[in-house]
Amino acid sequence: MLGPRQVGKTTLAREIARTTRSLYLDLQSRADRSRLTDPRLFLQRYENRLVILDEIHRTPELFPELRGMIDEGRLRGRRTGRFLILGSASMELLKQAGESLAGRIEFVSLDPLDVIDAASDDDDVTSLWVRGGFPDSLLAGSEEDSLAFRQNFIRTYLERDLAEFVRIRAPSETLGRLWTMLAHEQGGLPNISKLARNLSISTAAVTRYVDTLVSLLLLRRLPPFAANVRKRLVKSPKVYIRDSGLVHGLLGIESFNALAGHPVVGASWEGFVIENLLAAAHPRTRASFYRTAAGAEIDLVLELPGIRRPWVIEIKRSLAPSLGKGFRNARADLRPERAFVVYAGEERYPLADSVEAIGLPQMARLLAGREWSPSGSTRAPA
Numbered sequence: 001m002l003g004p005r006q007v008g009k010t011t012l013a014r015e016i017a018r019t020t021r022s023l024y025l026d027l028q029s030r031a032d033r034s035r036l037t038d039p040r041l042f043l044q045r046y047e048n049r050l051v052i053l054d055e056i057h058r059t060p061e062l063f064p065e066l067r068g069m070i071d072e073g074r075l076r077g078r079r080t081g082r083f084l085i086l087g088s089a090s091m092e093l094l095k096q097a098g099e100s101l102a103g104r105i106e107f108v109s110l111d112p113l114d115v116i117d118a119a120s121d122d123d124d125v126t127s128l129w130v131r132g133g134f135p136d137s138l139l140a141g142s143e144e145d146s147l148a149f150r151q152n153f154i155r156t157y158l159e160r161d162l163a164e165f166v167r168i169r170a171p172s173e174t175l176g177r178l179w180t181m182l183a184h185e186q187g188g189l190p191n192i193s194k195l196a197r198n199l200s201i202s203t204a205a206v207t208r209y210v211d212t213l214v215s216l217l218l219l220r221r222l223p224p225f226a227a228n229v230r231k232r233l234v235k236s237p238k239v240y241i242r243d244s245g246l247v248h249g250l251l252g253i254e255s256f257n258a259l260a261g262h263p264v265v266g267a268s269w270e271g272f273v274i275e276n277l278l279a280a281a282h283p284r285t286r287a288s289f290y291r292t293a294a295g296a297e298i299d300l301v302l303e304l305p306g307i308r309r310p311w312v313i314e315i316k317r318s319l320a321p322s323l324g325k326g327f328r329n330a331r332a333d334l335r336p337e338r339a340f341v342v343y344a345g346e347e348r349y350p351l352a353d354s355v356e357a358i359g360l361p362q363m364a365r366l367l368a369g370r371e372w373s374p375s376g377s378t379r380a381p382a
Helices: 009-019 030-035 039-046 062-075 091-100 122-131 143-166 172-184 192-199 203-215 244-251 256-260 265-280 325-334 360-368
Strands: 023-026 051-054 083-085 219-222 238-241 286-291 297-303 311-315 338-343 349-352 355-359
Touching: 009 023, 023 030, 039 062, 062 083, 122 143, 122 244, 122 256, 122 265, 143 172, 143 244, 172 192, 172 203, 172 238, 172 244, 192 203, 203 219, 219 265, 219 286, 238 244, 238 265, 244 265, 256 265, 265 297, 265 311, 265 360, 286 325, 297 325, 311 325, 338 360, 355 360
Parallel strands: 023 051, 051 083, 311 338, 338 355
Antiparallel strands: 219 238, 286 297, 297 311, 349 355
C-alpha cells in the first residue's frame, strides 16, 4: 500500500499499467467504482494479473472483500503481487487496512524527491531545498508557479483533506496558523502551552493536531538520544515540517534570495538535510538528536543496524564549517563510531581528528550505498 505522501502516485501507477499487463482502476472515477459493485465477480477474471486500485480511501469497504480474495488466491498458489493499493494518508484508512489485511499487506511510504533522485550538482540541491520535493513544485516553470503550487496544496489540505480523511473539525484558519507557527519554529522544541494561548485553544487540542500532522508524515518528531551519560539531557523532541518547500510556502518564501535573508534559513537547511539523510538511510535506522543542559549538542545521531556505536552528524549551512565546543563535548560523551559535518559545499575532507566535512549528496549516497552483511557487520564504500 503506497501513501501517505504519494506525490505523483497516479502517474506512476498509470505508467506501470501501461507497460505491464496490469489492470488500473481509479476509484475516484464513478465508472471504475461501478465496476466493483460486485468486486469478487469482476476481479476474479484478473487473478493472474496485477490489479492497481488507486484512491482506495474512496471505497474502504473493499478491504474485507480483498482479504477474502487474497486468502482464496493463496490456496491456489498466488501469494504476492496481486494488488497494488494506493491512497491518501487517512489514519482511519491505515488502521482499517492493517486490521482487515493483517499479514497480507506491506505498507510503503512514497516520499517526495530527495537529493539522490533529483540533485546532480549544487544548483540542483539549492533548488530542491527551496522548492521542496513535490514534483510539481520542483519542476514548475518559475519560482512564482512553484510557490503557488505549494500554497494551494497547503490550502487544500487544510480545507478539505484534514476534514475528509482525519475528521478534524477545527477551523482551517486555526490549523493554518498552527502550521505557520511550527514553520517559524522549524527544528525547535515547541512550547505547546504557548501555542495554545496564541491560538486561543486548549493544549489538548494543539497536542492532538500536532499528533495528526505527525501521523500524516507532514511533521517529524525527532526524539532526544537516550544516552547513558551522567548529564542532564533535554528530553523534549524537536519538531520539523518534513518538506522544506512547505516550510517556505507557509512563510511566503519564494526564492533562494528571499530564504537567504530569512531567520528560518539555518533551521530550514537543518530539516532539509535530516529528511534527505533519513530517506537514504537503512529503514531500521534510529534517528535522534543529543543535547545537554550544559550546551553539548549534536544535530543528528544515527543508530544503524548492526553497528554498536552511533554515527553523529552536525549540520552547517556554510562553505567553511567549523566545530564548536558543544559538538566536541557531545562527541566526547557519545564516543561515536564516525562523525561528520554536513555542509553546503561539495568537497569531502578531514575537518578534525576523526571528523569529516562532507556535502549532503555525498552523505546521502554514503548512507544509501552501505552494504549490510548477514552477520551484521558493515562496509562503507570508499
